[in-house]
Amino acid sequence: MTREVNVSGGCLCGAVRFKVSGTPIRMAQCHCLDCQRASGTGHMSNAIFNAADVEISGATASYASTSDSGNVLTRHFCPTCGGRVFLTSKARPGKIVMAVGAFDDMSWFEPEIVLFTKRRPHWDITTEDVPNFEAGPPPPKPKA
Numbered sequence: 001m002t003r004e005v006n007v008s009g010g011c012l013c014g015a016v017r018f019k020v021s022g023t024p025i026r027m028a029q030c031h032c033l034d035c036q037r038a039s040g041t042g043h044m045s046n047a048i049f050n051a052a053d054v055e056i057s058g059a060t061a062s063y064a065s066t067s068d069s070g071n072v073l074t075r076h077f078c079p080t081c082g083g084r085v086f087l088t089s090k091a092r093p094g095k096i097v098m099a100v101g102a103f104d105d106m107s108w109f110e111p112e113i114v115l116f117t118k119r120r121p122h123w124d125i126t127t128e129d130v131p132n133f134e135a136g137p138p139p140p141k142p143k144a
Helices: 033-039
Strands: 005-010 017-022 024-028 044-050 054-057 061-066 071-076 083-089 096-099 114-116
Touching: 017 044, 033 044, 044 114
Parallel strands: 024 114
Antiparallel strands: 005 017, 017 054, 024 044, 044 096, 061 071, 071 083, 083 096
16 A cells, blocks of 8 residues: 655765655556666666655756657766656656655555566566566546
8 A cells, every 4th residue: 555755865976865745646667778778787666656755955966858658758876976856757747756766764665567578588587466567558548
């Protein structure tokens, strides 16, 4: 069950810091090639929050790329140490995707979904106790 968190974190050198006070919208592990390359490993663990719940201090550098779906993702990282901190998505205005590995305490994180399992390396074991999708999740069901 997703609950409100009050946590902080930052990059490797500490030049970029953040505080999050809010309830994660979604917690996910992603095995897409972009996440593999950005993380330098087999997947990225991410938590999506309302941008209003996140306070960031310190300057970041950024890199924008277009995903397989055509969505533009902008990854933000420390210009000094290169530590990945968060990303924004054109498809999700007002939301911010935080890199879970950048939090000081990650004990609150519980993946609710695993994405792009068709790209998961055999050695990168992620949970199968939550929905796993070969690509992105299915689109939300229309509201009645």
